[in-house]
Each structure stands twice: as structure tokens, then as C-alpha cells.
Amino acid sequence: IRSLEAVGVPVLSEKIDIANVRMAFAGGCIANVTASRISAKTMQKIRIFSPEGYHSVDYRKREIISLSKKINEDGKYQIVQNNVEVGSHDPLEEEIRSFVQAVRERSRPPVSGEDGRRALELAEQIVRQIKTSEVLSGK
Numbered sequence: 001i002r003s004l005e006a007v008g009v010p011v012l013s014e015k016i017d018i019a020n021v022r023m024a025f026a027g028g029c030i031a032n033v034t035a036s037r038i039s040a041k042t043m044q045k046i047r048i049f050s051p052e053g054y055h056s057v058d059y060r061k062r063e064i065i066s067l068s069k070k071i072n073e074d075g076k077y078q079i080v081q082n083n084v085e086v087g088s089h090d091p092l093e094e095e096i097r098s099f100v101q102a103v104r105e106r107s108r109p110p111v112s113g114e115d116g117r118r119a120l121e122l123a124e125q126i127v128r129q130i131k132t133s134e135v136l137s138g139k
Contacts, residue, residue, distance in 0.1 A: 002024045004022070006022075006129040007130060011038050019036075020034045020124050029050040031046065033046060044058065045058045067079050067081055068078070088134050
């Protein structure tokens with residue numbers, strides 16, 4: 001991750017009720033993630049912006065919107081939608097099945113313990129940054 005900006009605010013409670021994280025990656029991709037307990041509607045969505053396009057993953061609806069730019073026959077850019085098939089399996093069930101298979105076969109799981117550790121370190125970095133921004137803003 002090239003840069004990370006994280007902010008969070010208490011709205012209805014003493015704790016952080018809404019948080020936003022913007023992560024920029026070395027390849028130019030930018031991910032914007034918001035977590036909220038106070039939204040009017042339930043959303044489980046990740047949106048990814050890059051110089052090549054825009055991608056939105058909606059975990060609740062189980063759909064992906066993927067847009068990219070393409071040069072048309074006139075030599076101008078146009079936005080095109082990429083079709084992405086989403087399976088109908090349950091992600092948690094698939095995660096458990098994958099773990100059990102790795103244990104039975106004594107093989108490396110698709111997501112390793114090291115991957116999990118790095119994800120936890122990133123989450124801890126985000127929480128530290130949110131807490132630092134609270135201190136700076138006088139909360």
C-alpha cells in the first residue's frame with residue numbers, strides 16, 4: 001500500500017459509528033472502504049478505482065459492476081461494461097470447506113496464515129490512524 005487515509009467519527013455512540021478508509025496501491029489502484037453502523041440501508045460493498053476502470057463489488061446483492069475504458073474506431077475513449085459472472089455459493093461455507101480440505105490434504109489453503117496476519121496488521125494500522133485523527137480533532 002502506497003498510502004492510507006483513515007477517518008472515523010462517533011455519531012450515535014461513544015465509539016466510532018462510521019469509518020472511511022482510502023488505500024492507494026503502488027500500481028495506481030485506489031480502494032475506498034466505508035463501514036457504518038448508522039446507514040439508512042444495509043450495504044456490503046467495495047468500490048475500486050484505477051486508471052483503467054471502476055469496479056464495484058456488492059457482497060449483499062452478489063453482483064459485480066466492472067467498467068473500463070476502450071478506444072473506439074474513432075480513436076476516442078469510451079466506457080464499456082465488463083461482464084463478470086458471480087457464483088451462487090455461500091462465501092463463508094466455501095471458506096470453511098476450503099479450510100477443511102487444506103487440513104485433510106495437508107496442503108496450503110488459498111488464503112494463508114501469513115495473508116491473514118497481514119490483513120490483521122492492516123486493520124490495526126487503520127484503527128491506529130482513526131484514533132490518531134480523533135486525538136488531533138480533540139475527541
